[in-house]
Amino acid sequence: MADNTAAKIEADASEIITSPRVEVGTRGVNRVDTVYASIMDAMSNGEFPESGRLPTETELAQRFGVSRPTVREALSRLRLDGLIASRRGSGSFVLRRPDRNIKRFAPIESLADVQRCFAYRIALESAAAGLAAELRTPRDLDEIARALEHLDRVREQGTLGVDEDLQFHLAIVRASQNIFFVTALEMVGDQMRVAMQLSRSLSLERSKVRREVVQAEHREIVNAIDKGSSVEAAEAMRLHLGNARRRLFEGPQSE
Known part of the structure; x- marks a missing residue:
């Protein structure tokens, strides 16, 4: 099972490293980001309606x-966000309209960085x-448990809770006992705060059930680490972050 975990990790890293090169304008603006944000904006304002077919790749180009x-x-990024789906021979269709409240908390052009x-x-x-499931110490488990209690x-208080x-x-x-993982995550701390601020601001406007689902996912991660299952811990974290990315773009109609 450890081999399966390593294979999944390698596949994830490979996907990031080998993603297609993108066009960059004269001012260094990533054109994929621009197109991504523009299509999302058109979906959000109803120009590309829910259940409707998107223009063809040629038309969008x-x-x-x-x-x-x-x-x-x-379009690939929008599929990852769970906003569109492709049907063989029919093109791409809008699955759901992004939450229009996103614009209140973040510029829509910044969402490409959030997705990355x-x-x-x-x-x-x-x-x-x-x-962490393999190497955690009793002290690590105590720190993780305290962090879960704070969440x-x-x-319960209905506060933002980004920190x-x-x-x-x-x-x-930190429970992984690998300083390189810790340093790598701390390097994107500011970007994480932006994504968490956006996600949690939107969550406060949605149902209490949604917030309970998020906390249940946190608890699944902790339980897997506590019992020492590396496969379950890795999968629980993967599921939680994947769901968090999708939830970010789901409006109240998805409750």
Whole structure:
């Protein structure tokens, strides 16, 4: 089972490293990011309605003045977000309209960086959680348990809890006993705060059930680490962060 975990980690890292090269404008603007944000904005404002078919890759390329591979990569990101789906021979269709409240908390063009940060964290933190299950000390388990209790308090009080969320994830990475994992996560601390601020601000406007689901996912990670199952811990972290990325773009209609 350890081999399966290593294979998943390697596949995640490979996906990030070997992702297609993107067009960059004269000012260093990533054109995939621009197309991604523009399509999401059109979905959010209803120009591309829910259940409707998106324009073809060729039409989108002409609309945004980019190549088809650039459009293809932007659509791939939207599929990862759970916002669109492709049907063979029919094109891409809108599964759900992004929450219009996203614009209140973050510029829509920044969402590409949020998405990239989630991809990075899924690869990094799932590996760290697996190691934490194998190498955690009693002190590590105490720190993780305290961090989970703080998140429970945040959920009960209905407060934002960005710092508590960040400390929970850092406690798990520290339990991996690998300073490189800790340093790697701390390097994107600011980006994590942006994503957590956005996610948690939106969650406060949604149902209490949604917040309980998130905390249940945290608890599954802790339980797997506590019982020493590296495979379950890695998968629980992967599931949690993948769900967090999808939840970010789900509006109240998804409750």
